[in-house]
Amino acid sequence: MIAATYPNDDARWDAMRAKDRAAEGVFYIGVRTTGVYCVASCGGRPLRQNVAFYATREDARAAGLRACLRCKPDLNRETLRWAVGETSLGLALVARSEAGLRLLTLGDDAEALRHDLEKRFEHARIVSDPEGLAADLKAVADLVDHPGQALDLPIDAQGTELQKAVWAALREIPAGRTASYADIARAIGQPTAARAVAQACGANPLAVITPCHRVVRADGGLSGYRWGVERKRALLAREPA
Template identity: 30%
Template structure:
C-alpha cells in the first residue's frame, strides 16, 4: 500500500477504496474507512493500516460514524474470521484452540484456519501469541517484574517467555531497562493524627508518612523515590491504606508486607520495635541493650528517625531514658497523642 495514494483516497473520500485499507488518526486514536464523512485530519497525524485488525492492535478504536470494519468482508467466512479475531482480542489469555474458535463463530476449523490467514494475515494461534507478547512487554514497560508480567500475560513459564522474546530480539532485562526504577502506587487517607500517605510497590508497603496535607506528602514521596514511577491510585490502594490507618485508632495490628530498604543494623532495630507491645515504650538505650550493643543508643535513635513506615514499624514507642518523648519523624505532638491513646489515656 502506497501512503501517497492512500492519502489521496482519504482526501477525496474515495468510497471505492473502502475495505482496502483504514486510516488512523494519532490525536483521536480512532481509525476510519477512506470515505468517512468526518473532517479530514492533518496528514502528519495519519497512519495507514491494511485493515482494522492491525489498527486495533496498534491501540486505535474504530470510528462509530463510518464503521470501518463493516465493509470489505464479502462472505460469511470472512466475517467469521474477523469475529474470531475479536474473540482472541477480548481474551488473549484464554487457551483458544482452533476447534473452539470455529465452534464459536460457526464455521469449520479448516475453513476458519484458511480464511483467518487470508483476512488477518497470520494464523489464529500466531495472532493470539502476538497479543500475549504485546501485553507482556507492556507490563514490563510499566515496571512489573518478569515473573509478574509472565503471569499477567498468561504464559505458563518464564522460560517460554525468554524463548519468545529472544526470538523477537528483545530480552526481558532490556525491556526492563526501559522502565527505570519501580512502580510505586500511593493514596492518602484522613486519620485523627492528620493525613496519612501509604505507598507500595508490587512487593509491599514502602512508605507510610503522616502530615498536614496530601500535596506535601506526595512531594516528599517523589523526593524520596526520584527514579520511581509514582502513580496516585485511590482505588487499588484503598484497602491497604485503610488497614494501616486503622492502626492510628488502635483497632488493628496490621500485618502488611513491607518493601523497605535498610542496612542490617536498621533492620535489627526495626524488627525489635515491631515486638514492643502496644501501650508500652522502650528507651533508646534499652533497645540498644536488647540488640547486644549497649553503646549504640544514638544509632538506635537514628534508625528510628529514618523509619520509612510510620506505625507499621512503631518507632513512636521508643522514648528517652528520662521518659521525655525524644524525636518523631512526623512531629513530637503526634507521637505524644499516639502514645497517650495506646496507654488508654485518650
Template identity: 40%
Template sequence: MSDTRINPTIGRSPLPAEDECWTAVIKRDPGAAGEFFYSVLTTGVYCRPGCSARLPLRENVRFHATSADAEAAGFRPCRRCKPDEPSLTQRRSQFVEAACRLIETSETMPSLTELACEGGVSRFHFHRIFKSVTGCTPKAYAAAHRADRMRETLRDSGTITEAIYDAGFNSHSRFYAKAPEILGMSPARFRRGGEGEQIRFAVGDCSLGKILIAATEQGVCAILLGDHQESLVRDLKDRFPHANLVGGDPEFEALAAKAIGLVEAPTKAVDLPLDIRGTAFQQKIWNAIRKIPAGATTSYGQIANSVGSPGAARAIAGACAANPLAVAVPCHRVVRGDGSLSGYRWDVERKRALLQREAASRGS
C-alpha cells in the same frame, strides 16, 4: 518486578539514556562504573565512566552496555581505567563478600586486621569499604549474624548460613541473588531510590492529620504523617526519587484503609504486608522496634543493646528518624532513658497522641 529487585547483576542492566551517560562521563562519576562503557571514535579506546583520561568531544563518543559490546564494536580497553577488568566496585563487593563469609564461618569474630589482610588494605580502609557496601560495620554484621544463627538454631532448622550453603550458595552470582535477604536489600538498589519500580500511593485523612500510604508489589513501603498533602508527596518522592509513583486504584484503597486502621487503633492486630526498605543496620533496628508491644515504651539505649550494639543509641535515633513506616514500625514507642519523649519524625505531638491512645486502650 521481583526479578529486578533480587538480581542487581553488574553489567547486565540495559544501557541508560545517552544524556545520562554523557553527564556521568563529564562528571567523571565513579558511581556509574559498571552501568555502561564509553568509547572514543578518534582514539579507538573505550573507558568506564570515572576514567581520568582527557574528556573526548561528545560527537566522538559512543556508549556500550558491556565491555564485550565495546570490544565487539572494535574498541580496545583504556590502559588507565582498565575497563576489561573487574571495576573497583566489583572488586570491593567480592572482597566484602569474602569478609562476610569469613565472619559467618568463624567461631569468634575475626580481627579487623585479619579481615583487612584478605584484601590487602589497611584496617581503617577495610572498615570504610565494608560499611559502604553493607550499610553496617563488621562488628554489627557479626552481631546480627550471631543473633540470626541463634534464633535459627533454636528453631531447630539449622542456621541461615547453612541453609544458604545447602542451597548451593557458593558462586559470586548466587551471593548477589541472595544478598537482599542477607543484607536487607542490595545497597546499590537502595541508593538508586526505587529505580524502575512502580509505587502506588494515596493521601487521606486520619485523626492525626494527613496520612500518605505507598506500596510496592511486595507490600506497604511508606506510611507518612503530616499536615499537608503536598509535603507528604514530596517526602515520598525524595525517598523514592526514581520510582514511578502512581495514584491508588480501588484494590489499593483497601490496603490504605488497613494502614489507616492501624494508625487509629495501634493495639489491634492488623495483617498489613510490609516492604521495609533500609540498610541492614536500619532493618535490624526497625525489627527490634516492631517487637515493642503497643502501650509499652523502650529507650534508645535498650534498643541498642537488643541489636547487639550497646553505645549506639545515637545511631538508633538516626534510624528512627529515617523510619519510612509510621506506626507500622512503631518508633513512637522509643523514648529517652528518663522517659521523656524526645523527638519524632512526624512531630512530637503526634508521638504523644499515639502513646496516649495506646496507654488508654491497654487500660480499657
C-alpha cells in the same frame, strides 16, 4: 507501541513538562541538540522542536542517542503505587511496591507528602492509585485509631542491616510500653550504638506500623518524632496500658 495513557506526542510533551513520575519507563524523550534520551521527569528543559519520543530505550539508542547522565534512563525502575487518605491524626500517605507497603508517612499537607515520596524514591516510577490502595488506607486509618492492634498487611521497608534490625526491635515493643534508645541498642546486640538507633528511628519509613513512637528518652520523657511530638503523644495515649 507507546502506552495508551500517553496516546500522542502532545500528551507525552505535557507529561514531560509536568515531570510526570508515572510516565517513567512508559516512553523516552530524545533531545536532538544534546544527543541524549531521558525519562519524563528529567530536569532538562529542551525546546519542543528539539524533542522526539521513543517507545523504548533501544529505539532511542538506535536513533544514535545516549543515556542522560542526569535522569539515568537506563536504570530499571520499580513501580510504587501511592495514595493519600484521612486519619484521625491528619493525612497519611501510603506507597506500595509489588512486595508490600514501602512507605507510610503522616502529615497535614498532601502535596508535601507527595514531594517527600518522590524525594525518597527518585528513581522509581510513582503512580497514583487511590482506588487500588483504598483498603490499605482504611487499614492504616484504623491502626492510627488503635495503634496497639496488629496490621495484616505485608511490609517492604528498605534500609541498611542496622536500620532493619532496629525496626524489627521496635516492632517487638509491646503496645502500651516504651523503650529508650539504649534499650533498643542492647536489644540488637550493639549496646554502644544508641545514637545510631536514634538515627534509624528517624529514618523509619513506616509510621505507626513500625512503632518508633514507643521510643522515649532515658528519663521517660518524649523524644523527637518525625511526624510531630503531638502525634506521638496521641498514639501513646491510645495504646492499652
